[in-house]
Amino acid sequence: MTARPSPFASTAIERHTISILVDNEPGVLARVIGLFSGRGYNIESLTVAEVDRDATLSRVTIVTSGTPMIIEQIKAQLGRLVPVHRVHDLTLEGPFVERETALVKVAGTGEKRVEALRLADVFKARVVDATITSFVFEITGQGEELDRFIGLMAELGLVGVSRTGVVAMSRGPGGI
Amino acid sequence: MSAATNETSLTGADIVLKALRDQGVEVIFGYPGGAVLPIYDALFQQNDIRHILVRHEQAALHAAEGYARSTGKVGVVLVTSGPGATNAVTGLTDALMDSIPIVCLSGQVATHLIGNDAFQECDTTGITRPCTKHNYLVKDVNNLARTLHEAFYVAKNGRPGPVVIDIPKDVQFAEGTYRSPADSMPKSYRPQVKPDLNRVEEAIDLLAKAKRPIFYVGGGVINAGPVASQLLTQFVRMTGYPCTTTLMGLGAYPASDRQWLGMLGMHGTYEANLAMHGCDVMVCIGARFDDRVTGKVSEFSPNSVKIHVDIDPSSINKNVRVDVPIIGDAAHVLEDMIRIWKARGKQADKAALAEWWEQIEFWRARDCLRYDKTPKIIKPQYALERLRAAISGRDDVYITTEVGQHQMWAAQFLPFDKPNHWMTSGGLGTMGYGLPAAIGAQVAHPDALCIDVAGEASILMNIQEMATALQYRLPVKVFILNNQYMGMVRQWQELLHGGRYSESYSEALPDFVKLADAFGGVGLRATEVSQVDDVIAEMIKVKRPVIVDMCVDQKENCFPMIPGGRAHNEMLLGPDEKVENATPEDGMVLV
Structure with a gap:
């Protein structure tokens, strides 16, 4: 005797981007992070900032990975945290945009410096700081795009990277 | 409630008491200390809410669990900062695992001292975050009433659980505005109760x-x-x-x-x-x-x-x-x-x-709970069968347990025909749960028969609560199945570790009859089958706290058993079954 086929039968690891609307109150981020560490879930990226000052709401974007059953658990566990208003699995709910910003510091002189600037132009990275021997580039895009740019800079005198982590939003008129 | 009442200015401590009253709280379990003195002072000046003074904060939580589980109400606890809060952690985790509605108020050092490693300071909300359904630190007295009401809502709605409210001492002294429960609904958290x-x-x-x-x-x-x-x-x-x-x-x-x-x-x-x-x-x-x-x-x-x-x-x-x-x-x-x-x-x-x-x-027809009857040595199962016979037909019996073999035997052999009459630490498996839980149940049902089926090892983890039972004339019965071993540990060592009984034998047990006497209760002992019925009858008859020392077969194991890593159809039915390789290698790591 069988019911419908289970959507959780797959054991393949999937990457999901989850958007959460939470009360911006003390400890709320610790609750979210504690949930992930306490239950052994992965966090690839986590970003959080207040998005509605009047209602004191923050939006958290989490990129995580796991089997469909684990992903379902993660959403259910997030959903039962008291300060959590809404949990949306952007990966499941249709097309969405994902962006990340990185600041990339590169030091060097001569040909390497020129090449770094040229590549920054190709990648549409902005120069936000410059000295005779260094640049700080600002680049915004998809994660892989940032990875490629940072990879190239590694050969041109990369000093350090600071990344924001992923922010994401569904395409079209619908809200969270 | 009129707007005028809502605007009354009260101290934080009085707001706590008023909120508890408005939530219908009749009894709280607690232990005073420096950081909750203002609330204890407010408690002293009123008669609506009864306070039960426990002897250890862990027991306050278990007593509140026993109260909650036997009544369906929210159990309420009051502890002080630092060690008061950390001692509460086991009970909070227990309530979380077993989905028991608890509101636990803890004192905290004054807001300006938070983070300074002050005397009896600990990060209560940090420590209790993973072991509560939700917790709060109230830094503004004007948020206190709303937070208290919200805590009760969260504790009992959806899947129930424990909620901690940490209240700094200056907030307890400060004056602020009271809000009614109706005025204090949380912004989020609306569990689905009606199905699709x-x-x-x-x-x-x-x-x-x-x-x-x-x-x-x-x-x-x-x-x-x-x-x-x-x-x-x-x-x-x-x-x-x-x-x-x-x-x-x-x-x-x-x-x-x-x-x-x-x-x-x-x-x-x-x-x-x-x-x-x-x-x-x-x-x-x-x-x-x-x-x-x-x-x-x-x-x-x-x-x-x-x-x-x-x-x-x-x-x-x-x-x-x-x-x-x-x-x-x-x-x-x-x-x-x-x-x-x-x-x-x-x-x-x-x-x-x-x-x-x-x-x-x-x-x-396999009669899987069958055990070997012995003429003289008391089998633990026999003691429980006789207890079952003695309490059958009564519907005012509340059974609690500690954790281990006796707990499983109690579950197997005692009759549970109604909900809310059985309280045991299921998820966390907390030794020391049963006596305080029985106290909590007895507080809620003063005339009922509240029995803690215990082991001699578990009972020592919260034995100090005998003093609580005596102070409030709570005639709880502690029914110890004494085999001088941590029986379940010994059973696993026998089945999985070649009978090497590492540290599972209790070398220096107290004389439980004298111990009962020392606390001011009644101690009874049975060492052979012929004494069992008399001891049980006497235990039930005496309207005072009783400890029964039921000296049972030391080597009895709890069957049936599904060894770790085995499936439902691979049960061991008794000691005669082959126990070698009882657990497959990959099952050894399972608890």
């Missing part, structure tokens, strides 16, 4: 077509209130299907009924576990496919369609994949199930059901 009816229809269809169905029922049904147990009983009888309950679910379905197969799981009955293994449609209501229940997950009930009813979406598809998830309150779902079953004119497949019952009766 399409899913219920689907479940009813599957149930009616089932050839080998089973109800698998947990503590969620008890948490949903007595009406849920009544509806469950009605529905199970209407279908004629077999029903098994978890350790937490004992009492949700009458144990005396033929359709009840006993408890399932690691020390559950043969018939319950084999019926779970062989069923074709399983309806799980308010249980969570815990590892004690499922055994080896990959071989758990391999050929069944699974319907899972739970108020907590995160319980569904956590350990075991289910086919029909139904999110909702057990009472609502059962009501809908009964209604739809009737409305669609559903009937069980009589021929298939008769065959299924025949199979189950065959399993039941």
